[in-house]
Amino acid sequence: MSESKTADLTSVAMTPRRNSRMGDTLAYWMPKLVLSPTLIIVLVFFYGFILWTGYLSFTNSRMLPSYDFVGWANYVRLFNNERWFVSLRNLAVYSVLFIVICLAIGLSLAILLDQKIRAEGALRTIYLYPMALSFIVTGTVWKWMLNPQVGIEQFVRSLGWETFRFDWLVDPNFSIYTIVVAAVWQSSGFVMALFLAGLRGVDDSIIKAAQIDGASRFMIYTRIIIPSLRPVFFSAFVMLAHIAIKSFDLALALTGGGPGVSSDLPAIFMYQMSFTRNQMGLGAASAMIMLLTVVAILVPYLYSELRTKKHEH
Amino acid sequence: MNFRKSMLTVALTSSVAFTAQAGEVEVLHWWTSGGEAAAVSVLKSMVEKEGHTWKDFAVAGGGGENTMTVLRARAVSGNPPSSAQIKGLEIHEWADLGFLSSLNTVAESEGWKDVLPEMVSNIMQFDGEFVAVPVNVHRVNWMWANPAAFEKAGVELPTSLDELWAAADKLKAAGIIPIAHGGQAWQDATTFESIALSLGGPEFFVKAFVEHDPAALQSDTMIEAFEQFRKVxxxxxPGFPGREWNIATSMVIRGDAAMQFMGDWAKGEFSAANMQPGTDYLCLPFPGTENMFTFNIDSLAMFKQRSAENVEAQNTMARLVLSPEFQETFNMNKGSIPVRLDQDMSGFDACAQASMDTFKSTSASGEGLVPSMAHGMSTTSAVQGAIYDVTTTFFNSSMTAQEATRQLASAIRAAQ
Structure with a gap:
């Protein structure tokens, strides 16, 4: 009886302190607890499946996954496949043009909009609007516009210019550029928004100081404003690069990889091999090569960007 | 409350009792367009009349690509539908993995081996067991022609490849698009296989597209086939790349184009435009393939079921699919011909009757009946895809015919 009483007393005396300690513990564990489902999902569904795909690429999986190890056979077959090289070449052409043109147009639009013009908000919305469409819609619309029999070519001819030709969509040598056109139309507004935000963040006092020093407007842009947009270039590049490499829906809706396989992209190749042609092993191998391409481009860039930042601060 | 609860129990138990007596068939298919959907609902009511329940599992779009993804996911998770629309050598791929159940009891009691051509029953069997039931037969080597267009240009209908090019020249001169074509890989392959059949005959066709004999693949005949294909x-x-096949058919219907090389599913488009075979449009064998028949057979493969009732229902459906009544209604709606050799063809149109005649004569003589490469009958989807890549790349580039045959042989070897 007396023992339990002392125990009670101590417990009463302890309660406030224990509560605050529990609060500390809770505060310590809560973020981890809340984040853990996301973390688990990311670990399993991204990294887990990347590892699984990597494993499958070394097996003879055809219609369903199998676990018979065949070494590098799938990679050998992949790099003996003419179509794979076509799609790699297309990816190189497409992603370089897409990223460069998007950055150029996005930056120019942003600079022009930044001249304190009237109706800036409305213009900004108009430029940004294509971003609201899905790539499938963009692809379908451009497919009609670029079709020589119903689109731009037909329209210009009906205006009287009978010999006008704009048949990139049906020309195997140019079909990949139609994807660039449509993708640039869709994404440059978004890049503009990024740059515009960056431009607004440039410190006015530096520009004023430069003006007092007698710098021309052109010099202010090339020497001060654009260099200070470096982090924006960085994020825009990272976003555009991953849009380019995973491009699938736009190409499928616009050209279907055609004419022939002339506008094929690695993502289409991977999809067809894995899911319609019962060559899952080969598809997994191509997916791994795509992953390595992304890593090979992004990691050095990330590394250099993040390192310089540490120096500055 | 109590009353409602007991009613619920009664309802539940009765429904359980019902399904316990009669089985359920779940059919995964992509027959979703107008005529096809009507044809499937006939099968549904026939199955229900036998006391079983029908669970429709239609996945629209993509020529079955979406369907196959769903099917694979369900098969791997151990819950496959009782039946799925799978065709050609893919049936064997599924059977090889041990997913398909045997239909031999139905096949024997119904005498399938007597009513089906041997070539067809071979495709439906794996290790001597029937694992799938054929639904219809499409003939692929057709040429659909608009007689008015030919008349306007003043040319005869071609019956050989040389005549075809001569006629095409005159049609072009008369301002008519000679050939309506959609530049998609499978349509390119459909035209290519007909040209190969016309030039090399059935024996060459089988050597190249069924046995993949390297000598045949790199032979002079194959080089010639590619050269003729380029002529198309x-x-x-100019607007052909990426065009859908039915848009190409509508060009023939309107008379903008004179002919199209397409399987007999194109007939549905002509019928829908209220055109009569023989007068408004003509169905002719692809030039140079009169007594040959490239077949494309739709079939339902049967998956292993856990409960005996569902197996019973599955067997019932297999029997009904091959019954003359279903064969007639389904094929009239679909544009194809019945797969039974003893089918009464009196209700069918002239094109279907001509198709059936060639089907019967070629399967009786054993000569000229060949499986379609372009439609997955002759080879696995991997090899088929490899052939697609080469033919469509060749057709859309300036590759030489020699280079194309070399690539064809190496691509097929790599995919095997």
């Missing part, structure tokens, strides 16, 4: 391009309109 001269007679197309």
């Amino acid at each position: 391009r001269e007679y197309l309109d």
